[in-house]
Amino acid sequence: MRTLIANGTVVNADGSAEADVLVDGEAIALVGHDLASAGVTVDRTIDARGRYVIPGAIDAHTHFDMPFGGTMSKDTFETGTRAAAFGGTTTIIDFAIQPRGGSLREGIDAWHAKAEGNCAIDYGFHMIVSDVRDDVLAEMDQVVGEGIPEFKLFTAYPGVLYSDDGAIFRAMQRSVDNGGLIMMHAENGIAIDVVANQNADSGHTEPWYHGVSRYPVFEGEAANRCIRLAEAAGSAVYIVHLSARDALDAVRAGRDRGTPVYAETCPQYLFLSLDDLGNGFEGAKFVCSPPLRPKEHWAELWKGLQADDLQVVSTDHCPFDFHGQKEMGRGDFRRIPNGLPAVEDRLDLMHDGGVVGGHISRERWVEVCSTAPARMFGLAGRKGVVAPGADADLVIYDPNRRHTISASTHHMAVDYSCYEGRTVQGGSDIVMSRGRVIVENGTYCGSRGDGRFLRRAPTGDALRRGVA
Numbered sequence: 001m002r003t004l005i006a007n008g009t010v011v012n013a014d015g016s017a018e019a020d021v022l023v024d025g026e027a028i029a030l031v032g033h034d035l036a037s038a039g040v041t042v043d044r045t046i047d048a049r050g051r052y053v054i055p056g057a058i059d060a061h062t063h064f065d066m067p068f069g070g071t072m073s074k075d076t077f078e079t080g081t082r083a084a085a086f087g088g089t090t091t092i093i094d095f096a097i098q099p100r101g102g103s104l105r106e107g108i109d110a111w112h113a114k115a116e117g118n119c120a121i122d123y124g125f126h127m128i129v130s131d132v133r134d135d136v137l138a139e140m141d142q143v144v145g146e147g148i149p150e151f152k153l154f155t156a157y158p159g160v161l162y163s164d165d166g167a168i169f170r171a172m173q174r175s176v177d178n179g180g181l182i183m184m185h186a187e188n189g190i191a192i193d194v195v196a197n198q199n200a201d202s203g204h205t206e207p208w209y210h211g212v213s214r215y216p217v218f219e220g221e222a223a224n225r226c227i228r229l230a231e232a233a234g235s236a237v238y239i240v241h242l243s244a245r246d247a248l249d250a251v252r253a254g255r256d257r258g259t260p261v262y263a264e265t266c267p268q269y270l271f272l273s274l275d276d277l278g279n280g281f282e283g284a285k286f287v288c289s290p291p292l293r294p295k296e297h298w299a300e301l302w303k304g305l306q307a308d309d310l311q312v313v314s315t316d317h318c319p320f321d322f323h324g325q326k327e328m329g330r331g332d333f334r335r336i337p338n339g340l341p342a343v344e345d346r347l348d349l350m351h352d353g354g355v356v357g358g359h360i361s362r363e364r365w366v367e368v369c370s371t372a373p374a375r376m377f378g379l380a381g382r383k384g385v386v387a388p389g390a391d392a393d394l395v396i397y398d399p400n401r402r403h404t405i406s407a408s409t410h411h412m413a414v415d416y417s418c419y420e421g422r423t424v425q426g427g428s429d430i431v432m433s434r435g436r437v438i439v440e441n442g443t444y445c446g447s448r449g450d451g452r453f454l455r456r457a458p459t460g461d462a463l464r465r466g467v468a
């Protein structure tokens, strides 16, 4: 199958140009001018006049079918990757979880079983390490070799996923040897639990107290600690879902010292705030960790994205129904499952709030949503770019079309939207995954199981040297 995408504006991270794109089979064959007149023969021509042609977005932080907070995140790999495709995302990287007391192998096998044959788009895994032991450190080397080269550890969630400083330090040391990358959920979970329990014991049980118990300084302290541990280990470190100015300051200070520290933020920290947690139990819809912050943090995060102190925007998509799941925490905010749905909305929110809102250029939008995650997670040249030889993961994006986000029209398997009623400018008209149109005119036209597992090369060494 050969497809010519004609007359569009090709937007890459390093620049934009009016150009045609020739797709041959699964890959991009040519990007050039007036390819139709040059006599290329094709099966289909798509006129992209007035629209952008961008690399499919990459969401490097999702949790599909994840056991958490006494329940399971609501999107499966089937529903979650299909919803992602509707929103212009053509690659996701989810987190396989080592069961506590078990092996990494068990986690990886479980996640392959969940994903294989079910995905609409290509997918990869990072590995959550919940229990750092000698045998697990050795197993990390094999896991890197299986194309799963990042390991997420937590300074949060004591008794569940928490690792102490020694465990984190040992994993960082190991990553220097095996080329992997340590990702950190940086919040001081021990201190948070003290405040959360004090609030709950005083009768403050509403969702708002989830937000106010998790002080920004607890995130800043943990981020700084992780960065300092990485310095001591001589490793790179990637801070996930950074929400607070305090943590960004730690990242900036680390980068100023020359530490290879990288970080992502998420749309919820740019567009939602602590206020959203405040409407009685409705606030449960907005419970995630780190929590939503006061609005004053937004401007700093935008500055971080502009200055490249934050390199990536991912979703941390971890959806739970309001009815039946978030409701588990009625009367005790500590029992509300943590996480928000967003995989379908990220690209449009970042276009509307970021590009149309004047915070970032359209090229930077493509970079933080696609090119940078490809570069940082071993997919450079293959994904995240509109160029000959790359996979034809392409989105024909209308920068002027407006639509209103709603749970009644979204495709995520969750009964509410954090952005209900918000009108955004920009939308994915046609989405292609390796040369096949999988979404067109608001209709899914792919098949379950089209998505392939991506074995990814480790980038830890390159990131450590600052050359990824």
Ligand code: URP
Pocket (backbone or CB within 6 Å): 063, 185, 241, 287, 288, 289, 290, 316, 318, 338, 339, 340
């Ligand atoms: O609230 C969140 N973030 N839930 C997902 C798990 C995590 O920490 O990433």
Ligand code: ZN
Pocket (backbone or CB within 6 Å): 185, 240, 241, 289
């Ligand atoms: Zn986390």
Ligand code: ZN
Pocket (backbone or CB within 6 Å): 061, 062, 063, 241, 316, 318
């Ligand atoms: Zn997460």
